[in-house]
Amino acid sequence: MNLVLDIGNTRVKAGLFEENRLVEQANWVDWTLEELSSYGNQAGADGVIFSSVAGYDPDTHRRLAETFAMVLELTHETPLPFQNTYRTPETLGKDRLAAVAGAQALFPGQHCLVVDCGTCIKYDLLTADGVYHGGNIAPGAAMRIRAMHVFTARLPEVPLRMPENATGFSTETALQNGALRGAVYEIEGFVRQFEQNAHPLRVVLTGGDAVFFQPHLSVPGLTHEPHLTLFGLNYILQFNKNRATIQP
Numbered sequence: 338m339n340l341v342l343d344i345g346n347t348r349v350k351a352g353l354f355e356e357n358r359l360v361e362q363a364n365w366v367d368w369t370l371e372e373l374s375s376y377g378n379q380a381g382a383d384g385v386i387f388s389s390v391a392g393y394d395p396d397t398h399r400r401l402a403e404t405f406a407m408v409l410e411l412t413h414e415t416p417l418p419f420q421n422t423y424r425t426p427e428t429l430g431k432d433r434l435a436a437v438a439g440a441q442a443l444f445p446g447q448h449c450l451v452v453d454c455g456t457c458i459k460y461d462l463l464t465a466d467g468v469y470h471g472g473n474i475a476p477g478a479a480m481r482i483r484a485m486h487v488f489t490a491r492l493p494e495v496p497l498r499m500p501e502n503a504t505g506f507s508t509e510t511a512l513q514n515g516a517l518r519g520a521v522y523e524i525e526g527f528v529r530q531f532e533q534n535a536h537p538l539r540v541v542l543t544g545g546d547a548v549f550f551q552p553h554l555s556v557p558g559l560t561h562e563p564h565l566t567l568f569g570l571n572y573i574l575q576f577n578k579n580r581a582t583i584q585p
Contacts, residue, residue, distance in 0.1 A: 340377030341570045342387035352567035374404040386574035388431045418576040419467045439569030440541045448535035454546035481516035521553045
């Protein structure tokens with residue numbers, strides 16, 4: 338059994354896996370390491386992987402090692418189950434690495450484009466030969482709406498809602514179309530661009546705004562996976578477990 342921890346600024350997403358199968362998922366707002374360790378220990382977990390928005394955290398590693406036989410923190414130096422060709426791996430977000438690993442775990446041997454609709458919209462390409470080529474980062478839905486209000490004198494901050502008509506009939510709907518429908522067209526455009534060199538392309542949608550965007554996207558082969566990062570972290574842990582087993 339594996340315990341997977343995605344540690345953010347205010348909450349932790351946790352997953353329990355039996356090999357590659359997600360058995361249980363939980364979100365913790367008020368948490369301590371002792372509670373997380375107890376959660377995994379009671380489930381019989383012998384390995385744990387964690388990814389934190391903070392920098393390298395030796396104290397968290399040490400305290401988890403008091404409970405679990407194998408503890409792995411995801412960093413840019415962690416051995417990965419795919420080839421990473423990103424030219425600045427030390428600046429690459431750990432959430433992007435985990436999401437790519439999740440796509441590889443769920444759709445092995447396929448060209449995958451991960452579209453993570455969160456604070457930013459992130460695009461990451463993994464080809465069928467197990468090579469991560471990088472991707473792009475753009476403002477997310479709320480950031481687009483907020484920016485037009487902040488950087489102008491008179492434009493209001495409008496609700497995060499998609500108008501029924503693609504032509505705005507008021508300032509509110511014009512802003513919503515520009516920000517939100519514009520993001521839809523951007524996603525569809527990037528999919529077409531990536532698909533030119535990776536066909537057929539499996540598009541994996543994840544992130545907090547994925548449910549908002551999904552009904553408006555016309556993208557063949559689109560799959561929504563809300564727990565993609567957890568699957569990826571577990572896949573990385575399993576990969577390192579196997580490496581530790583076969584090494585002399």
